[in-house]
Amino acid sequence: MLTIKDLAVSFRTRRGEVNAVRGVSFEVAEGETLGIVGESGSGKSVTSYALMRILDAGGRIKAGEAVYSGVDLKRASEREMQGLRGREISMIFQNPRAALNPIRKVGHQIEDVLRRHARADAQNARAKAIEAMEAVKIRDAEARYDAYPFELSGGMCQRIVCAIALACDPKLLIMDEPTTGLDITTQKAVMELVTELIRERSMSSILITHDLGLAAQYCDRIVVMKDGAIVEAGDPVRLFARPGHPYTRKLVDATPREGASIRELLPAEVRTPEPPRRISDExxxxxxxxxxxxxxxxxxxxxxxxxxxxxxxxxxxxxxxxxxxxxxxxxxxxxxxxxxxxxxxxxxxxxxxxxxxxxxxxxxxxxxxxxxxxxxxxxxxxxxxxxxxxxxxxxxxxxxxxxxxxxxxxxxxxxxxxxxxxxxxxxxxxxxxxxxxxxxxxxxxxxxxxxxxxxxxxxxxxxxxxxxxxxxxxxxxxxxxxxxxxxxxxxxxxxxxxxxxxxxxxxxxxxxxxxxxxxxxxxxxxxxxxxxxxxxxxxxxx
Amino acid sequence: MNTMTEIPTVAEPQAPPAKSKGALDHVIYVLKDNPVTLLAFAMFAVLMAAAVLGPALVPYDPLATNASEALQPPSAAHWFGTDNLGRDVFSRAIVATRLDLLISVAAVALSFVIGSVLGAAAGYWGGWLDVALSRVLDTIMAFPLFVLAMGIVAAMGNTIENIVYATAIINVPFYARLVRAEVNIRREAGFALAAKLAGNTDVRVLAMHIFPNALPPMMVQVSLNLGWAILNAAGLSFIGLGVRPPTAEWGIMVAEGANFIVSGEWWLAIFPGLCLMFAVFTFNLLGDGLRDMVDPRRRT
Missing domain, CATH: 3.40.50.300 (P-loop containing nucleotide triphosphate hydrolases)
Known part of the structure; x- marks a missing residue:
């Protein structure tokens, strides 16, 4: 459904050209959830921005190809891209509060995307927006329709962002660190909601995260990125059990998990015994x-x-x-x-x-x-x-x-x-x-x-x-x-x-x-x- | 016993060591990066040169009258022509730079300091102090500012100092509001709390940690304000307040020359007017460059 081959993205900066992504290739099949895991600066977000063609000023796709259902994302005109964004491919951003317009009612923001893609008209927009809010399990959607983002909790804002992203039934959903900054219980609720919706609508999705544990739990396949390139790809269980690349091993080691002591988070070569300390009774x-x-x-x-x-x-x-x-x-x-x-x-x-x-x-x-x-x-x-x-x-x-x-x-x-x-x-x-x-x-x-x-x-x-x-x-x-x-x-x-x-x-x-x-x-x-x-x-x- | 020995920790991937760049390098970089800034600073240098060296360089005494040479059009001897008393307009326009810059810089410096103190206090402590200060400043802004300045000069007396004070007073609210907003958003910032934990008193946290972070937007305000202040001083002189003839000052020169435009002697008013425009334009262009220079985040 989505094929990326040797994608390279570069940015012009004060210190010359920076290659943020160098030769990344992967595919997303219909109904598949792909995890892109990497630490900050690994180029994982830039890859997704390149797919949506929303790179910052100075950034450009230097080489390679990205094809979505027969559409060449690299050559598509801005007009074609506008048709694709939201309707075919949509995106959930990292900080839900920043992704919502702070001075517009959340209901209106959902209406905007519905009307932009002719999924609703002035008469039924409100009803459809509320429908979209109910789809992401917002209780009392009728009342929340008139809320401003600052009146809602972080988890609720992320649900609204999901509602916007899913309002037009996209085929591919890109989630860029969807739960960073959310509480651990909210993270679970949001992730479970999204995976359920993805499964229900048989969508494909890309989950971008720095948390290997999160990716392993929700993705069918994981690619690990480092410095703009893919170092390893495979199914999550295999990656955890037998990480092939030293970088993957380091990430697996560093993920806090049951039974691992604090020293076991470090790579084996640099582990030192935990120093003794004294706890007083007073x-x-x-x-x-x-x-x-x-x-x-x-x-x-x-x-x-x-x-x-x-x-x-x-x-x-x-x-x-x-x-x-x-x-x-x-x-x-x-x-x-x-x-x-x-x-x-x-x-x-x-x-x-x-x-x-x-x-x-x-x-x-x-x-x-x-x-x-x-x-x-x-x-x-x-x-x-x-x-x-x-x-x-x-x-x-x-x-x-x-x-x-x-x-x-x-x-x-x-x-x-x-x-x-x-x-x-x-x-x-x-x-x-x-x-x-x-x-x-x-x-x-x-x-x-x-x-x-x-x-x-x-x-x-x-x-x-x-x-x-x-x-x-x-x-x-x-x-x-x-x-x-x-x-x-x-x-x-x-x-x-x-x-x-x-x-x-x-x-x-x-x-x-x-x-x-x-x-x-x-x-x-x-x-x-x-x-x-x-x-x-x-x-x-x- | 030395407890402070190095703990072997795992090295993170490190960026290649950057050359530490001094402030001067940064200034040079900003000038190189933006040709408009370079132009603005070049124009500023011309103004400064005229202000400092002007009186020593001009070909004629700006106050010397010469009835036989009155109202001469621009020529090789008198580049900007002569006025109704035969004084050289070029010499007068150049000499006037010092007085006009002095008035505007002094006024802006004064309003910068007063506005910063008031605004920072209002933004940091809030409460009744904020309410009281904000309403007083709003009251000042509610007056037509130029009329207010006229009133102040008329009431306090027709001197150059009073022009400076009047110009400063009408500009204070702009600084105070800007600083108040900038300080207010940083009041609860992590680095401000951390500075308190480091044993700094509130005043010190405000002065040394929070206020300097408001400087970049302040610089833009300062440069725009310098332009306004010059116009304001010239405007007051134009209507006969403040600087008095025969002192060479752009506002007076324009005022005096205006009477002669109808009879075809355009050079009396046009040239000092152009000088005024040049100065205001320079200061307006200067803003972005100044901001970039005081913002450490612009350094790489």
Whole structure:
């Protein structure tokens, strides 16, 4: 149905021509789901953009051919392409909120595509749009028709995007990281909905993702891309059991899965034994009945309703839950960026909740509690080089100047594995993994006792995630820090944490030692979270 | 005991080490990349040269009258002709550059500073401060700005300083609004929170981390504003406020020359008018280049 042969795409940039895709060939048969797996920069998204002919300015298809049901996508006129897009081939984008027009009602956005392809007219557009919304299992579609994207949750927005993509019964659906940024339970719901619809309508589809586990679960065939070329293709079970290419093996290794320890995520050649560490019996941090209530338009909003937990010195505690469960609010209060409504935050015996967050920057305790942020890009000042970023806490809290500071910065760079020449680069000149390292170096610069990690690997590729998680394990042992690891993914939490706290709707539904919570969850919600994670096929022990 | 030894970690694939580029290299790159920017900076250099060296270079004393040479059309001796008192229009137009640039740069600098402080405070702390400041600025903007400037100069007295103050006041709201918006969207940004965690006080987070990120759009505003400020100063002089004759100033020269256009002596008003146009055009072109220079993301 879709045949791509030796496709090459290049971009004109300031530093000359960049070949993003070099000689990619694959086919998609009718009714087949093909997975394209690769890390950022592998050219997987560019390949799909080239098929839709929506490449950025400066990009062009340099060579090769792409034929869809007899139509040459490379030579088709813009007019022909407009007829194809949406009606024959449609696409689901990565960030559903960005893919929807923020100032147009979602119902109207569905109508737009229906009317563009003459599937509806002014009289029946509304009815057909609601029909399309019901097809993607949006409850109460009639009422949601008039909603704006910001009024809907991320998962609901992605359903609307699906409804738009599927409204005109396309034959081929391209999904570009459809679930990145969604909660793990929402991811499962969206993926299952889409696969069901694809099967019902016997469509073909291409699933582009960096998550090998996700691809393995939902695709009939997988191609693995690296640096613009396909390194391996095959069916998912075989790829997992006997990865042929070293890169595939690395990806398979790095995918968190049941039974694998944190060191097993790394390639076998570089594994070192996990360093020993000491967990004290005394609590370093005790959170008691912490409450945060916001004044909302329609009455108070209870973001956190009285949570209590302990973190012992040297211990790592995972704080798990979906977005909106209050885990980020809790961590913001613990790290003293936000004042709680009531409750205690006992740190080394002192109640920090009594000290207002506004003046906490000058508090001697400031250096003891630090944080690594979720989005490494957002958390680095775009105008500061890595060196300036790491220097900030050293200047403000340790009072280091000149030579001593420069030495400490280089020491920290070595500690987090950031090559020294990169210290003089700006954030936009660094890769995701390098930015994460800068963020970690900044957080540990003043030797904190307690580190809050807010999904530090959520935006990273799996192989980089594996490296960063292992770095955190090494640092914990070396510097004797305690972690509060905030995440929505229990399988990542399991790798790093001794104790898990599961939150839902502002309350703790379950807490206990990691192994116990993972193997015998007491609360149905914990079981649901565990169930939702993609299950990659087993791999050979060898 | 040295606890800070290197942990062997797995090396990520690394980009080839880039040459670290200094600010000067970046400026040169921006100039090379965009011929319009290069042109704008060349024009700016001409203006600066005229402002700094002008009085030393011009062939005639801009204030010296010569009744026998009055109202001469442009010639080899008097490139732009002479005015009704026999003063050389070319010399006067060149000498006027310094005064006009001084007024506009001073006014823009003043409104940049005041607007930045007010806007940054309103955007960062919000609440009643934001509401109060925003309404005051809205009130200023509700007046016809040129009329407001006229009123200020008329009330405070007819001096060059007062032209600067009046021009600054009418421009403050534009800066304040721009900075307020830019600061507001970055108030909760990760890097601002991280700066607080690094032990910075709110004022420092605002001044050292958030505000500099608002500079690129500010530069566009500054350059457009310089053009406006020149027009504004010339406009005030044109209607007889501010700079007084016989001082050489483009606005006055146009005002005085306008009376002679009907009788065919067009050169009195046209040439200073063209100078004014040249200056405004230069500043308008300058904006994009300035923005690219202060934006580190443009560096590779």
């Amino acid at each position: 609590a370093l941090l005790s959170v008691r009945d912490l409450v945060k209530t916001y004044a909302g338009k329609s009455g108070p909003v209870h973001a956190v309703k009285g949570v209590s937990f302990d973190v012992k010195a040297g211990q790592s505690v995972g704080l798990v839950g979906e977005s909106g469960c209050g885990k980020s609010t809790t961590s913001s209060m613990v790290v003293r960026l936000l004042d709680p409504t009531s409750g205690q935050i006992l740190f080394a015996g002192e109640d920090l909740a009594k000290r207002p967050s506004a003046g906490f920057a000058r508090d001697p305790m400031r250096a003891k509690i630090q944080m690594v942020f979720q989005d490494a890009t957002d958390s680095l000042n775009p105008r500061h080089t890595s060196r300036q970023t790491i220097a900030e806490p050293l200047r403000a809290m340790a009072g280091l100047r000149g030579r001593a500071r420069a030495e400490r910065i280089e020491e920290l760079a070595d500690l987090v594995g950031l090559p020294r020449p990169l210290l003089d680069r700006f954030p936009h000149q660094l890769s995701g993994g390098q930015k994460a390292r800068v963020g970690i170096a900044r957080a540990i610069a003043v030797n904190p006792d307690f580190l809050v990690l807010d999904e530090p690997t959520a935006a990273l590729d799996v192989s980089i995630q594996a490296i960063v998680l292992n770095l955190l394990v090494d640092l914990r042992a070396r510097l004797g820090m305690s972690y509060l690891f905030v995440s929505h993914d229990l399988h990542v939490v399991r790798l790093l944490c001794d104790h898990v706290v599961v939150m839902k709707g502002g309350e703790i539904v379950e807490q206990g030692p990691t192994e116990q919570v993972m193997t015998a969850p007491a609360d149905p919600y914990t079981a649901e979270l565990l169930e939702a994670a993609p299950k990659p096929p087993a791999r050979d022990a060898a």
